[in-house]
Amino acid sequence: xxxxxxxxxxxxxxxxxxxxxxxxxxxxxxxxxxxxxxxxxxxxxxxxxxxxxxxxxxxxxxxxxxxxxxxxxxxxxxxxxxxxxxxxxxxxxxxxxxxxxxxxxxxxxxxxxxxxxxxxxxxxxxxxxxxxxxxxxxxxxxxxxxxxxxxxxxxxxxxxxxxxxxxxxxxxxxxxxxxxxxxxxxxxxxxxxxxxxxxxxxxxxxxxxxxxxxxxxxxxxxxxxxxxxxxxxxxxxxxxxxxxxxxxxxxxxxxxxxxxxxxxxxxxxxxxxxxxxxxxxxxxxxxxxxxxxxxxxxxxxxxxxxxxxxxxxxxxxxxxxxxxxxxxxxxxxxxxxxxxxxxxxxxxxxxxxxxxxxxxxxxxxxxxxxxxxxxxxxxxxxxxxxxxxxxxxxxxxxxxxxxxxxxxxxxxxxxxxxxxxxxxxxxxxxxxxxxxxxxxxxxxxxxxxxxxxx
Ligand SMILES: Nc1ncnc2c1ncn2[C@@H]1O[C@H](COP(=O)(O)OP(=O)(O)OP(=O)(O)O)[C@@H](O)[C@H]1O
Ligand SMILES: [Mg+2]
Numbered sequence: 001x002x003x004x005x006x007x008x009x010x011x012x013x014x015x016x017x018x019x020x021x022x023x024x025x026x027x028x029x030x031x032x033x034x035x036x037x038x039x040x041x042x043x044x045x046x047x048x049x050x051x052x053x054x055x056x057x058x059x060x061x062x063x064x065x066x067x068x069x070x071x072x073x074x075x076x077x078x079x080x081x082x083x084x085x086x087x088x089x090x091x092x093x094x095x096x097x098x099x100x101x102x103x104x105x106x107x108x109x110x111x112x113x114x115x116x117x118x119x120x121x122x123x124x125x126x127x128x129x130x131x132x133x134x135x136x137x138x139x140x141x142x143x144x145x146x147x148x149x150x151x152x153x154x155x156x157x158x159x160x161x162x163x164x165x166x167x168x169x170x171x172x173x174x175x176x177x178x179x180x181x182x183x184x185x186x187x188x189x190x191x192x193x194x195x196x197x198x199x200x201x202x203x204x205x206x207x208x209x210x211x212x213x214x215x216x217x218x219x220x221x222x223x224x225x226x227x228x229x230x231x232x233x234x235x236x237x238x239x240x241x242x243x244x245x246x247x248x249x250x251x252x253x254x255x256x257x258x259x260x261x262x263x264x265x266x267x268x269x270x271x272x273x274x275x276x277x278x279x280x281x282x283x284x285x286x287x288x289x290x291x292x293x294x295x296x297x298x299x300x301x302x303x304x305x306x307x308x309x310x311x312x313x314x315x316x317x318x319x320x321x322x323x324x325x326x327x328x329x330x331x332x333x334x335x336x337x338x339x340x341x342x343x344x345x346x347x348x349x350x351x352x353x354x355x356x357x358x359x360x361x362x363x364x365x366x367x368x369x370x371x372x373x374x375x376x377x378x379x380x381x382x383x384x385x386x387x388x389x390x391x392x393x394x395x396x397x398x399x400x401x402x403x404x405x406x407x408x409x410x411x412x413x414x415x416x417x418x419x420x421x422x423x424x425x426x427x428x429x430x431x432x433x434x435x436x437x438x439x440x441x442x443x444x445x446x447x448x449x450x451x452x453x454x
Contacts, residue, residue, distance in 0.1 A: 009215035016182045020175045027171050036124040039113055042131050054134035067139040071097050087146040127151050189218035203429050205233050236302055244295035247288050254285050287416040301345045311337040313349050321357045331367050338374035340452035348426035355419035356383045356446045363387035379450050385443035395436045399424040
């Protein structure tokens with residue numbers, strides 16, 4: 001059978017409550033209907049038996065002389081082999097034979113309820129079922145015959161009716177699957193939505209089509225959620241594209257400025273001011289180039305995520321670093337990379353660590369120490385060097401874009417001051433942390449912590 005599918009949560013909750021109510025009402029009605037202590041029609045099987053024995057009796061005793069004697073005979077012949085007892089009244093309801101005690105009281109009560117021979121009925125009194133009346137003719141007299149029989153096993157329903165607590169329990173048990181289904185229908189999409197929100201919080205801006213399934217209300221919430229993720233993605237990409245366009249556009253006037261400056265030097269001969277203009281323009285060009293490179297690399301990078309082992313991300317960076325350090329007569333020491341996995345954008349994660357290592361190589365005197373460790377779902381990378389290091393009050397500032405410590409600025413060495421800003425950005429984007437401190441080797445120590453994923 002194909003039940004109509006209720007797709008709205010509102011409809012489902014309503015239907016389930018309604019069904020449960022119906023079940024309870026139905027159970028109570030059915031229980032009272034099935035109660036044998038109520039007056040009921042006699043089932044056809046036993047009714048037929050009773051009518052047959054009525055006919056037998058009529059046949060045997062209709063022409064007898066005395067009704068009372070015949071009744072005594074009937075009861076005597078019945079006593080030994082049948083569980084039935086027979087009782088007779090005349091059509092006015094006066095007993096011709098009687099019982100004693102409780103059974104007689106029950107019989108008296110029963111004939112006030114059932115005295116129509118065309119509609120024989122039955123009712124349970126204690127452990128005695130009384131049925132009748134069946135019309136018979138004894139000694140040419142029209143009589144009503146009643147039966148009584150011992151009723152041994154009180155039925156299960158009767159026990160339930162006598163104990164309302166058990167009845168309640170039975171109804172609760174039968175409605176449990178319905179309620180469980182309701183709870184499941186409610187909680188499953190909610191949990192799905194919660195997981196998706198957690199993913200977004202981790203920076204995984206992915207659209208999940210699974211969210212657009214289930215009850216209508218959740219389907220709509222899921223669709224809105226996906227739309228939100230999409231629009232965040234678009235906003236980020238738009239901003240990065242804007243940055244890329246701006247830095248690209250800035251380059252052309254700068255190139256023209258440097259060309260004009262070179263021409264001026266050639267025409268008028270060099271001067272301290274013109275040389276200064278040239279160096280500053282060159283520095284500006286370098287900064288813009290780095291900005292352009294950075295924005296190009298970051299466009300859409302937040303949308304590309306992979307699940308990769310740490311060694312795959314950083315072993316090349318370490319090899320390159322060792323080679324570069326060697327070229328400068330320095331040594332890069334590194335312990336093995338742990339085998340944990342990370343989820344994220346491989347380009348961002350690789351360049352984050354590369355920037356710090358390149359700094360360490362540039363500012364060190366003899367040695368660079370890279371240490372990987374993994375504990376409690378966290379990978380820690382510490383990069384240290386034995387250079388001059390950074391003053392305590394500048395340890396936080398070096399992560400700002402274009403920030404260069406005063407000594408480096410004066411020395412006019414190094415890059416634009418973007419490396420650490422890029423690194424911090426990437427690490428935070430992957431739910432990690434980055435901190436700078438003084439190293440035991442004398443220079444700078446940078447600690448990067450990143451969560452692993454299974
Ligand atoms: N290992 C280090 N030792 C001493 N100073 C450092 C170290 N690493 C970074 N710094 C200081 O922090 C500043 C910022 O570093 P950052 O990597 O952001 O820029 P940069 O190396 O100058 O240029 P870029 O990385 O963009 O080429 C550097 O200019 C330098 O003064
Ligand atoms: Mg750098």
